[in-house]
Amino acid sequence: MSQGAALSVSSPSLSAPAAVADVALRGLDITFALKTGEQHAAVKAIDLTVAPGEFVAIVGPTGCGKSTLLNAAAGLLKPSAGKVEIQGAVLAGLNAKAGYLFQADALMPWKTAIDNVAVALEPQGVPRAEALQRAQDWLARVGLKGFAQRYPHMLSGGQRKRVALAQMLIRDPQILLMDEPFGPLDAQTRQIMGNLLLDLWAANKKAVMFVTHDLEEAIALADRVVVMSAGPAAGIVGDFRVELPRPRDIAEIRVEPAFHAIHKAIWASLRVEVQKAYAQGEQLGEEAQQ
Amino acid sequence: MNRTTLLALQILVGIAFLVVWHLLTTVPMANGKPLFAPFFFSTPLDVLARTWKDITGGTLWRHLGITMLETVLAFGIGAGAGIVVGFAFARRELLAAVFDPYVKAANALPRVVLAPIFALWFGLGIWSKVALGFTLVFFIVFFNVYQGVKEVSPTVLANARMLGMNERQLLRHVYWPAALTWMFSSLHTSVGFALIGAVVGEYLGSSAGLGYKIHEAESVFDVTGVFSGMLILTIVVIILDAIVTRIENRLLVWRPDTTARTT
Numbered sequence: 284m285s286q287g288a289a290l291s292v293s294s295p296s297l298s299a300p301a302a303v304a305d306v307a308l309r310g311l312d313i314t315f316a317l318k319t320g321e322q323h324a325a326v327k328a329i330d331l332t333v334a335p336g337e338f339v340a341i342v343g344p345t346g347c348g349k350s351t352l353l354n355a356a357a358g359l360l361k362p363s364a365g366k367v368e369i370q371g372a373v374l375a376g377l378n379a380k381a382g383y384l385f386q387a388d389a390l391m392p393w394k395t396a397i398d399n400v401a402v403a404l405e406p407q408g409v410p411r412a413e414a415l416q417r418a419q420d421w422l423a424r425v426g427l428k429g430f431a432q433r434y435p436h437m438l439s440g441g442q443r444k445r446v447a448l449a450q451m452l453i454r455d456p457q458i459l460l461m462d463e464p465f466g467p468l469d470a471q472t473r474q475i476m477g478n479l480l481l482d483l484w485a486a487n488k489k490a491v492m493f494v495t496h497d498l499e500e501a502i503a504l505a506d507r508v509v510v511m512s513a514g515p516a517a518g519i520v521g522d523f524r525v526e527l528p529r530p531r532d533i534a535e536i537r538v539e540p541a542f543h544a545i546h547k548a549i550w551a552s553l554r555v556e557v558q559k560a561y562a563q564g565e566q567l568g569e570e571a572q573q
Numbered sequence: 574m575n576r577t578t579l580l581a582l583q584i585l586v587g588i589a590f591l592v593v594w595h596l597l598t599t600v601p602m603a604n605g606k607p608l609f610a611p612f613f614f615s616t617p618l619d620v621l622a623r624t625w626k627d628i629t630g631g632t633l634w635r636h637l638g639i640t641m642l643e644t645v646l647a648f649g650i651g652a653g654a655g656i657v658v659g660f661a662f663a664r665r666e667l668l669a670a671v672f673d674p675y676v677k678a679a680n681a682l683p684r685v686v687l688a689p690i691f692a693l694w695f696g697l698g699i700w701s702k703v704a705l706g707f708t709l710v711f712f713i714v715f716f717n718v719y720q721g722v723k724e725v726s727p728t729v730l731a732n733a734r735m736l737g738m739n740e741r742q743l744l745r746h747v748y749w750p751a752a753l754t755w756m757f758s759s760l761h762t763s764v765g766f767a768l769i770g771a772v773v774g775e776y777l778g779s780s781a782g783l784g785y786k787i788h789e790a791e792s793v794f795d796v797t798g799v800f801s802g803m804l805i806l807t808i809v810v811i812i813l814d815a816i817v818t819r820i821e822n823r824l825l826v827w828r829p830d831t832t833a834r835t836t
Contacts, residue, residue: 359731379737389732393750393827402746406737436829447732454736 303371304332305458305490306356310365313351325351327516329365331509333458336488340501342553343511344560349494350386352511353460356492357383369458382456384447384464390435397422397431400449407454421449425479441472445479452483459484459491465500477504477533485530498553502545503533510552513560521552591617615797623801633786633805640782641809643699643771647706648764652756654707655714660752662715663722680712684770688777697779706770713763714756721755722748757825760817768810783809 311329314322325348333339341349354360355367358378367374369381390399400418401411409417422431425445435443444464451459465473481504484491495501501508502525510521525545527536536542597609598616611619627633662669688705695701725747733747775784783806790798 357735359735377734377737381735383732383735385728385732387726387728389726389728391729391733391746391750393754394746395827403736405742405746406739434827436827450736 304368305335305337305370306333306492307331307368307371308352308356308365309368311352311355311362311367312364313348313355313360314363324516325514326511326518328518331519333490333492335457335490338484338491338493338504338506339509340493340495340505340507341509341511342495342498342501342549343517344513344553344557345496347511347514347517347556347560349496349511350462353383353462353492353494356458357381357460359383378458380456381458381460382451382454384444384451384459384461386463386466388435388443388447390443390446390450392435395432395434396427396438396446399435399446400453403450403453417453418449421453422446424483425449440468441476444468444476448476448480448483455487457489459489459493461491461493463495464493466495473500474533480504481529481531481533498546498549499537500533502527502542502549503531503536508545508549510549510556513556513563520556521549523549612794613796615800619797620800620804623797624804627801627805636782636786637805637809639699640768640771640775640784643702643706643774643782644764644767644813646699646703647770648710648767650703651707651710651767652714652763655711656718656752656756658711659715659718660722660748663719663752664748669719676712676715680716684708685773685777688774691774692778702771702774702779702782705774706767709766709770710763713759713766717755717759718752721752724755725751754825754828757821760821761814764813764817765810768806768813772806 308329308331311331312327313325315325317323329352331339331352341352343349351360355362356369356374356378358367358374358376358381367378369378391402394402397415397418400421401414404414404417405411419431422428425448427442427445427449430438430442433442435446438446447464465476468476477500491505493501493504498508505525508521508523508525509519510523511517512520523545527539527541527545594614595617598607598611598614600607602608662672684705687708688701691701691704695704730743730747733743738746771782772784772787775782776788777784779785783802787799787802787806790796790802
C-alpha cells in the first residue's frame with residue numbers, strides 16, 4: 284500500500300532498530316456494530332509507530348477515526364484486528380503507561396483543582412500529604428498557583444485544561460495521548476496552552492500522540508504529522524516530518540517560510556480527504572432530505 | 574421588584590387571609606350569626622391561642638418528639654436501603670433487568686393502603702409508622718441513586734480509569750459523589766415524605782404523635798384542635814426544609830450556581 288511506502292520512506296531517521304517504539308499500531312482494524320445491526324469500519328489497516336520522545340500529531344477530516352486510534356492506544360477500545368504494542372509488549376486492558384487528555388471536561392466536578400490533581404497519585408499509593416504537596420507544585424507549574432481550592436465550575440475553560448494537564452502529568456506517564464485537547468478553547472488560549480504544553484514536554488520528553496483537526500496547530504507542535512483519510516475504513520495517507528527548530532513559539536513559528544512550505548505539502552494531501560468527507564456529508568444530507 | 578417589597582407583599586397576603594377568615598367567622602350577619610359558623614371553621618385567634626397553649630403546656634412536645642423520631646428513622650433506614658440497592662442495581666445490569674417489573678409494580682402501589690397491614694405486623698407503636706415512611710423514602714432515594722450512578726459522565730469515568738483507579742477507588746471518587754448529588758437533589762422530597770409517612774401512620778392508628786393529636790381532635794369535632802395541629806405541622810415542615818437547604822448548600826458547594834451558569 285502507498286501509506287506503507289510513505290511510512291518507510293520517512294521513518295529510517297527516527298526508528299533506528301536500537302530503540303523499541305513506545306507505541307506501535309500494527310495492522311489495526313476497528314469496527315463498530317451499529318444499532319441497526321450493520322458493521323461500521325472506523326479505521327482499517329493502520330500501521331503507525333511513535334518513537335520514545337517523539338511528538339506525533341494526527342490530522343484528518345472530521346469523523347475519520349482519529350480519536351478511535353487514540354482510544355485503541357489507550358486500551359479503552361479493543362481493536363477488531365491487529366495489535367497495539369506498548370514498548371514492545373502487546374497491550375491487554377488499559378494502557379497503564381499512558382496519560383490521556385480528553386477533549387471534553389474530564390475533571391471530577393466535586394473535587395477542587397488540587398484534589399483533582401492529587402487524586403491521580405492515589406492509585407500509585409502515594410500518601411495523601413505528599414500527593415497534595417506534589418499537586419500544589421504541579422498547579423504552580425501550569426500557572427494555577429492561587430487556584431488550588433477552586434472547583435472546576437469556578438475555573439475558565441483554559442484553566443480547567445491546565446488542571447487536566449497537571450492531573451495527567453503528575454503521574455509521569457511515559458506516553459501522552461491527547462484528543463483535540465484544546466479544541467473547545469478560543470484562539471489565544473490555544474496558543475498559550477500549546478506553548479505551555481511544549482515547555483512541559485521539552486523538560487521531560489515523552490512519546491506523544493496528539494489528535495487535532497487544526498493543521499497549523501499540528502505542525503507548530505509536532506515532530507511528525509500523520510494524515511488520515513476520510514472515513515469509513517480510514518487509513519493513513521501521509522506521514523510528514525516537521526523539521527522546524529525547537530524550542531518553538533506557536534504564534535511566531537507560523538510566519539516562518541519553512542512553516543509555509545510544510546503546510547503546503549501536508550495540505551495538498553489533507554485537502555483531498557477533507558473534500559471527500561465533505562462530499563459524503565452532502566450526500567448523506569441529500570439522502571436524508573429525500 | 575426588590576426583596577423587601579416582595580416580602581411585604583407576601584406577608585400582606587397572609588394577613589389578608591387571616592383577616593378575611595376572622596371577619597367571616599366573627600362579624601354577625603343580618604340573622605345575628607356570622608356567615609361561617611366558628612364551630613365548623615374555628616377562628617384565627619382561637620387557633621393561635623390553642624397552639625400557644627399546646628406549645629407552652631408541655632404535652633405537645635412529647636407528640637412532636639415521637640413524630641420526629643419516626644420521621645428520622647424512616648428517612649435514615651429508607652435512604653440507607655435506597656443507596657445500597659440503587660448502587661447494586663446500577664452496577665449489576667442483570668439484577669436491575671430481573672427486578673425491574675417488580676420495582677415498578679411496588680412503586681406504583683398507593684402506600685396508604687399498606688398502613689393497616691403495617692399496623693398488624695409491627696403493632697401500633699412507632700415501627701408501623703417508620704415502615705410506612707420507609708416505603709415512601711426508599712423509592713425516591715433508590716431511583717435517584719440508580720440514575721446518578723448510571724449517568725456518570727463517560728468522560729469523567731474514562732479519565733478516572735486512565736488515571737489507574739481500581740473499582741474501589743472509582744466507587745469512592747466517581748460513583749459515590751455522583752450518586753450523592755442526585756440523592757441530595759431529592760432530599761427535600763424524601764424528608765417531606767418521611768414526615769408524611771409518620772403523620773398518616775399515626776392518623777390511621779396510634780396513641781401518640783401529631784397525626785394522633787389531629788385525629789383525636791377531629792373525632793370530637795374540635796376544629797380548633799385540627800387547625801392547630803395543622804399549623805404545628807406546617808411550622809415543623811418549614812424548619813425541616815430550612816435545615817435540609819443548609820445541609821445541601823454545605824455538601825454541594827462544588828455545584829455551579831444555577832443562576833450563574835455560563836456554559
